[in-house]
Amino acid sequence: MADSEVFVDTGELAPEPPPSGAVQWIRDNLAYSVSSTITTIVVGFIVFFGLRALIAWFLNPFRKWSSVTANSRLLMVQAYPDAQFSRVWISVGIVVVLAGLSAAVWRVAGKVSVGQVASGLLSVGSAALVLALLAPGEFTGGRGILAVSGLAIAGAGYLWKRAKKASINDPVISTVALAGFGLVLIAVFLWTIKLPVQEVFADGTKEVTSQALANSTKVPWTILLGVLAASYVIGVAIRDAVPALRRILVGLWALSFPAILMVVMRAPDIKWDTVLSLDLPIFLVVGAAVGAALYVIGAPDTGEWKFIVSALGLVLAILWVLFSWYLFDPTSTSPFHITSSAADVLQRLEFKFPLILGALFALAAPSFGGAKAARLQFIGVWWAALGLLIMSFRLGAASSLLQLSGTAFVGGLALTFTLAIAGIVLSFPLGVLLALGRASTMPIVRMISTTYIELVRSVPLITWLYIGSNLLNLFLAGVVDIDSVVRAIIAITLFSAAYLAENVRGGLQSIPKGQYEAADAVGMSVVQKTVLITLPQALKAVIPALVGQVISLFKDTSLVSIIGLFDLLYIARTVVPGQSANLGSIMEMTVIAAAIYWVFTFTFSRSSMRLERRLGLGTR
Amino acid sequence: MKKMQRILAVLVVLGIFATACTADDTAPTTPDDTTQTDPGTTDTTAPGSTDPTTPVAGQSGGATLDEVRARGVLKCGVSGSAVAFSETQSDGSMTGFDAEMCRAVAAAVLGDANAVEFAALTAAERFTALAAGEIDVLIRNTTWTQSRDTTLGLDFGPTTYYDGQGVMGKASDGFTADSTLADVDGAVLCTNAGTTTEKNISEGAAQAGATIVLSTVAEFPEAMEGFKAGSCDLVTTDASGLVGNMVTAIRDGEIQEGDWVVFPRAPISKEPLGPVYRQNDSQWADIVNWTVYATFIADEFGATSGNVESLIGDVDLNPELGRLFGVTDDELQSTMGLEADAFYNVISQVGNYDEIFTRTLNPVGIFRDGSYNAQWYDGGMIYAPPAR
């Protein structure tokens, strides 16, 4: 991707300009035959009345838009405590910094001709003007603002276009400059534009006044916009100096989600003395011991006893995890002998899972060992994995420091994102395993994988959410107490894994047979073949499908509102219309929820199309 | 050489297990720790933090109080979207009549009315959540019925609000406050699906000899939207909800006073709403019951959040209030496991029944006068057993 600059057709190959003018354009595009003229008139009629009804609805004075502005925070993060709100800003800040750096490092900046910008302004302005003209009623309030601003923007675009025409060549400007201008514009709007804000008094009456948009949030937002610009500039400055920056950024992106969710937003109560007295010793002792074992087992000239030792280790570790309660407490009847909170169970498993992980690494060691350097690298991976494992156990078991007025610390749009990202991230390993299972030569494994995939895919998500919210509780009541958000995540994960498996399977099938034969020829084991040859190629081939799945999962999370989780749609549809100050605002809230979903989904799908073009996958 | 490696590997594996075993068995045994659980969280008692070691008492008796004390916060199940009963406000806080009752229980048990964690529950999941121990008490405009009381493994506390199902129609359709169910013949009636209101209206209309077209929606606000637009001729739910919607519509200028009417005069069904808790935990039941009664008694004898502090210093204090607030006799409260000043905390931090009612329900047009929710000496049904 060295030459990622967008080439702009500078016009030297352009044919002689066709006859221009509005009449000619209409003749070419709207009325090139009798039937097209009729179609244009009929469709134009429908568009005219549709837009008119739409704009009239939006500008109707009876619309309760103040219910949206009053509840914008509820829509975004539900009940996140006021005192801790800086955590939300820090989370957004992390994303913003990473986005700025990534934009610089992946060189998203392109160039766009001034003519295009001017045309864009012209069409946006005219559209606003047309909408304002179409609306019924007087030219006051929203309609007037729309008309004036539309006229201004269109006029600016037109003048610019005229000015451009006077000069001979079509100059280009950087998209970065445009984006920067946009950021400044947003900042200005934040400080100036006024929106209705409601105040509810004790006797139930309320007053709606006009106040600057996002009164309480304009400072943080302005800072964040600045941070975005700054991080882009820093990214540009260091992108050539640090060659590994792309890899580092990918890692940071991967870490950012759990870090935001578990550390920043959840505010875990970490006891540092426990970390020092317990976690660190486990990390060091188990890490060093298994590391040494890996070094020995991974050596190329050892015999087959290493399989036996590591397999035995795995079996012992699993048995020990399952039955240590019996060993140490013979009176207990189940591994989880008392009803426990999820944190409690996590805490108890902290000591056991590193061993299973170690045994798995030992089992894989012969495949990834070999020369000293390879073995050392493998041991490095082991230390990293162990560290992450222990850290996540510690974070998961720690209680939250937040003083909440509800049960979950995420809600609203934040919950929607949490569900979508957690769903896709957690379903990834399961989905890959299922895909491999379905393509496997082992009949029982294949049968079970196929049954799972087909059953899950043929039943709608809402059913799985009901299973998650009603049955999971029933299955595990008396064993472990799982939060309703976690139950929804489990259901979404199990559901999404089946779809992901089918996507990955498509990738697996697309790998040429020669690849397998070549791997066999150089004597690779099954594990080596899968991890080094098959999966990387399969996953690369299905990136567009995976992005598509992320988008549809994002939309599908709205279903959790049916089982009563406080996601964006539930708050918009049930909670706000249930406030006595905002009764009867359900229509406005639903429209706003739709708009919020649309903005994010549209952005995702546009970016994924760009990604597809970059990877050269869409074109053949 | 090979043999050496083999022996070494076996030793290493065994060594790992040995270290891990000791890590598991010895480390957690800090002096004040008796169970094999997290040593790091044993000293957590800060309010708001969830202690992972507390067992959930889905079935065992007498544990709820200890559990709440250990946790330092009361988990209270509410609706979160019931007008004036429990509303999630724009800052995420919970307000309303039910929410105030939750705060009262928290004040009695923990001495802090704000030590409440609200769980917003749907109608479908509320009883399972209580039975599974996800919440300590359910105060979610829940009607006390025989089947719920007997089959769900739950018990009901004293009724805090006497509601009744009503029907709202438009005056332009010829409905008046004196209309009866016989007048609804042929109308499209909207309500939310899967609730008892649906069943009541079907039975009630059939008894009155009227046939209705039932049109169900998923959430009640949608029924109201349909009623305004005309796709529903009538809506039905608890009368408090109907009045609340009507009063706010008048406030917002959408309708004139008298455009909509709620009828019939005698409600279609009795809907006594009150707290619900798990059965077989009589200590917890006593606490919740007497917290509610304390608000009744304080109302009866005129103790409010404003005057309660001066009252207890008063030598002429009403003896019943004296006992209730633990001034003259602290045994009443301490026998059920509460501090002597538990109900003083309730009244001073939350207020008496009348204060709660006025604060939460008056703004949506629901008043006590002349209703079943007036005190017994005013012709209502709010009646507390004596505190002695």
Added chain:
Amino acid sequence: MTTAIQRPTRPPFYRDVTVLKWVFQIAFLIGIVTVFWLLGTFSIANLAKQNLAVSWDFMARPVGFQVAEGFTTFPESGFEALLVGVTNMLRVTISGILAATILGIIIGVSRLSHNWLVNKLATVYIETIRNIPLLVQIVFWGIVVSIIPDIVVDETSDGSLKSLFGLRLLPEGWIFASPKGFALPWFVPTDGRWQWVGFMIVGAVATRYVYRWRIRLQEAGTAEARAFLWSGGVLLAFAIVGTFAHPVMGIFGPVFGFVAAFFQNTPIIIFQIVLAGLAVGGAYYIIKKRLDELRTPAGLGKLTDDDWFRLVMAAVVALGLALFFLLQSGPVEAIVGQGTIFGQDIGFSQLFTGLENRFSFVGGAPFDFSLPAIDGRFNNYLPDAGHVITRAYFALWIGVVLYTAAFIGEAVRAGVLAVPRGQTEAGFAVGLRRSQLLRMIVLPQAFRIILPPVGNQYLNLAKNTSLGIAVAYPDIVQVGQTIFNQTGQTIPIVISWMAWYSFVSLTLSAIVNRWNKKLKLVER
């Protein structure tokens, strides 16, 4: 995995791939079974704590709630309530698939249109609809349905549609649009419809033969065959003749009666033996076919463990089924109609008795044309006059149709664009007209590309109808939810949902796969 090299000696068991694979698989199976067993024990124990036990009794008991719409609104049993849910789901699915296909093709073609306005409108439509969650759209339509008539329709005082945008379209009283929903003129089926449907089945068979005959003629090259025209004509002729001649089908009444009596009166042991024989025979057929496939001219090769597994599985399943049928007379009785399932008489015997009753000699038109009508002081639609579309139905239907059409439109566009340009140019070169080119060159090739994604969209549509719960549309999910809220029987309800949706998915994908195969054969 199989290597051609023959090893001189077997490796030790711990290195033998076959052994290791089976050890792993059996351990895996045991693990899965253990997990399910544990979950089962826990849930039964937890249900017992709530004084509940998993039971299907609710299927036979009265439900005590009213269903908002369906073939009956007062179901007599849980089974009937679920059946109402199933038919409601099918109503939306089938009409939704038809409408989404038509709209999707229009959208797809519009996206390729040269007309700027049409093209842009289709683009805006797709980008809007695709990027908003379907649930939000259904909720939106559920609210907005009550104000649609105010926007687009001029009504007379009784709600009858007079004109659209001021254009007079239909006589007064034909279409009603009010906040309470829509009502259209419709063919209301009468008792004679069953005979007519029987007549049409005969007609369909006849049409198929006519079609083949015309194709044969075309292949012989004697004349231009116009196979579609011919077969369409035959079907139409049958439909028209059937309207008057359908009582002829009454002769099938006694036949069905005889079959019903046969199922009712034959001793049950005979059915048990026949079913067991069928199971064994089927397994024999499958095994034989598999072995035949594996047989090469050089004789039967060495079977892989995978092959062995398939063969043994087929035999074990067949023997299990045969034993089940022989030892358990209850299910067999239920199937043939001598016993009951969940207290319902739904066996073969009852099926044929029902058919007998419907095919006995009934005269009169099979359908009545009826206009919608309103009634009473609240201007409600009469349920039996014309066709009434309720708010919930409309919201769900318009939601899934608009949503699916956007995806179908994209598939159609992609399919048409995927037809190589050379094909079009070649078509023009041999002097085809534009319409001929579309009909003979572009569409047949595009159709092959379009079908798989569109088939997928049909499946999605069927599953998406479950979102009707958001507007309280009584499909199987909503009815099931009401039942488990009342009885606490979550597990049986979830199993019913899974069984039904798996059945729908399998059926739909079987149909789509069949079409796919057919089109592929045509290609070669």
